[in-house]
Amino acid sequence: MNSQPAAATDDALALEISGISKSFGRFPALNNVSLQARDKEFLALLGPSGSGKTTLLRILAGLEAPDAGEVRFGGENFLALPVRKRGVGMVFQHYALFRHMTVAQNIAFGLTVRPRSERPSKAQIAERVRELLSLVQLEGLDKRFPTQLSGGQRQRVALARALAIEPKMLLLDEPFGALDAQVRRELRRWLRDLHERTGVTTVFVTHDQEEALDLADRVAILKDGELCQLGKPNEVYEKPANPFVFDFLGAAVRMSGRVEKDRLLVADWETKAPAGAPQGDVQVFFRPDEVAFAPPNGAGLAAEVRSVVTRGPDVRIDCMIEGQLVELQAHGPTMPPGVAAGLSLRIQPIRPQVYAA
Structure with missing residues (x-):
């Protein structure tokens, strides 16, 4: 399998992953994975269960440390930074919203817990929350609690909370996995539009082939902890690198x-x-x-x-x-x-x- 970095283009590189390996006991979750994402690119990590895609995302988020390899973002050694300094927003499959907080409080959470010297004023936080409620099309729901929202609305709140800190990179771990098919399709197009408006470099984990091909600028296909192919959706579908990729994509x-x-x-x-x-x-x-x-x-x-x-x-x-x-x-x-x-x-x-x- 090919785990070499994609050739650089004229576009500025934001994320550079080089030779990342990670094992859990005797199980190799990632084996010498190298890939890149351009500035403002929407990159999908696609693969079956156990392919290593979520492990790679967790390494980017600082929730796991690799055994070997390097990650650079904007030319900076990303792994050397404390998690709080990485400027990463993350959205999980099951929302991870605080049930005792309102929608507005959930969205503002990442700003309110900053050290006093870095924390915006209450007025600035309130304004940011209003902007994000408009961005994710949830105006008027600021005083509701998560239990009063639909699944799709909760996921929009989770995205707004991740965007509140103005992240350099947005990490999405199967964010639509808990939703039914119709809601997934609706949110898919909305998420792509949201990405176009915010311009945040985004890494999206999914096992849904249709989702990855529909949403991403490029798709990285993983199997057994190795990178099989990296390319534009049409490229990987029309010219699969090996039988696994052909079979997996349809x-x-x-x-x-x-x-x-x-x-x-x-x-x-x-x-x-x-x-x-x-x-x-x-x-x-x-x-x-x-x-x-x-x-x-x-x-x-x-x-x-x-x-x-x-x-x-x-x-x-x-x-x-x-x-x-x-x-x-x-x-x-x-x-x-x-x-x-x-x-x-x-x-x-x-x-x-x-x-x-």
């Missing part, structure tokens, strides 16, 4: 094949091999909704349709291909021609990706 069909010179052979189907494909035995991946259907005497993989199920605007097509039951998808509302249960046909993967076996 529904996938996997088949065995072989590349000979510039030809790809899968069962009785032969086509031009993708550029840069390895020679010899390979694994061939394609998305189940990125296929074309052809008659039995046409080109493609021989398939027998077992069932066809309409699901709203989409169609699920279960096929047997080379002894493997494969679930394909077609986007409706009309059925692809020649597709029906019991029929034989050919399928042509439109954009197969090829990896060494």
Whole structure:
């Protein structure tokens, strides 16, 4: 796996993570992870449970110390700074709001606990709270308590509290994990708009692929404590670095094949091999909704349709291909021609990706 830093660009780098490793007993949570975030960038750390993404976030927040490696922010040695001096705002999955405090008191908390010499006046704190209530669209709710709010409203309060201290970096640890799907979708777009308005460099942890691809400027994909790939959402989806990334980012069909010179052979189907494909035995991946259907005497993989199920605007097509039951998808509302249960046909993967076996 590749855990080398992404190449620098003309944009100013804010966050530089170099060779970070962290173990808990014999369990290696992070192994030599290096990546960068640009100033004002929205970076998603994406991976399954146990991939190390939350451990990395906790190191940035000062809640964990790495065993090895360096973190710099704005060119400064970040790990050498006391947590209070790092200028980090953090939002957790379960809000972590103070139940005995009102919305306004929760938002103001980070300012009111500052040392007297650094603490704004009461009037300044009140004004900051008003600004943030407007920013997160919770005007008029300042006197309510967290138990009087919906889940989405509580998460907005948590974000406002994190922003109250005017952080240099915002850390979000699966902030929508406790919310239902519809609220998550609504808050996703709102959070992206909020990021555009505030311009705070943001690191966002999630295991939700759709969330990461929709929200982030770039996505860092982790597995077993190592960095698999770092790139723009479209880059990692269109050109996954390895089979894990392809499979993790969406529904996938996997088949065995072989590349000979510039030809790809899968069962009785032969086509031009993708550029840069390895020679010899390979694994061939394609998305189940990125296929074309052809008659039995046409080109493609021989398939027998077992069932066809309409699901709203989409169609699920279960096929047997080379002894493997494969679930394909077609986007409706009309059925692809020649597709029906019991029929034989050919399928042509439109954009197969090829990896060494």
